[in-house]
Amino acid sequence: MNDSRAADVRALPALLLALSGELVAGVQAGGTARGFGDVRPAHGYAFVRLAPDGATIGELAEYLGFTKQAASQLVDELVRKGYVERRPHPTDARARLVVLTERGWACTRAADEAAAETVAPWIEELGPERFHTLVTDLARLAPRGPIRPSW
Amino acid sequence: MNDSRAADVRALPALLLALSGELVAGVQAGGTARGFGDVRPAHGYAFVRLAPDGATIGELAEYLGFTKQAASQLVDELVRKGYVERRPHPTDARARLVVLTERGWACTRAADEAAAETVAPWIEELGPERFHTLVTDLARLAPRGPIRPSW
DNA sequence: ATCGATGGGCAAGCAGCTTGACTATCCACA
DNA sequence: TGTGGATAGTCAAGCTGCTTGCCCATCGAT
Incomplete structure (x- = not known):
């Protein structure tokens, strides 16, 4: 009994990583098939944060867990490829609001x-x-924080 | 009914990524706490392939899904840090067998x-x-191939 | 009006990967 | 038996994505 539990514990990590790897690969492949081959997985994580109402550079950086720079x-690249645009922030002249374009939404749906x-x-x-x-x-196990690239 | 199934499908990706991210973070943190802070997650994937009997550079490259170079x-770095060593291959003078050192095994156990x-x-x-x-x-869902970094 | 704090861009640097060219060795075949 | 294409691995150079250090504009408390 305890043996089988230990076996479960030993097996779980590989299974979890394999399955989430398969998911990432599947989304990547499906996105490419739908004409969005120029977005990397890391961009997908950004889209999650940008999707509802946009975000500032700083908010996005915090969500992704890397520097504002x-x-x-990353936003520069997405702007160049037509997925997002920078707008003036409605209440703070220092900040800029990054929002999805129509193509960005299409990519999200894809x-x-x-x-x-x-x-x-x-x-x-x-x-x-x-x-x-x-x-x-x-759902009971997963933490509720931001979803970040984990390597 | 079909609604709740659709909700499940929509929720699953984030849950899976969140949980596997938590796992990676946990292993990383636990490894650091045990004195192995100088190994990155990518090294861990390599250890999985090297652990049983070692592997050649080419086999390791194929497993990890990147170039031999x-x-x-990566092996250079692990050698420098004392986790693996290169040995002459027993049957092929062109090849070299990369095997874990004692420290490499300790890291694996950690x-x-x-x-x-x-x-x-x-x-x-x-x-x-x-x-x-x-x-x-x-286990029924996970593919049985190599475990690779997925970001 | 001033001044520390905050948002974000510019420039340089670094790490980890790829590509291309090369050497040493293997092995199949004439 | 020796010759030639395939294979294992390295060297060197280059690219990409991220970090660090610095800067300016704007905010907001005093």
């Missing part, structure tokens, strides 16, 4: 579709009930 | 401990049975 460069596509066979494999249990349990 | 540099430590509260939260179900289900 790096966040600014990523959601690609994710759903990647997950679909998992539902197939486990069946809806057991899949629901899995999601519920993961 | 990059694998060679990583396992740190992973177990990170996972422990999860068992606490779900209870042993439900945790076992979780691991079983993940």
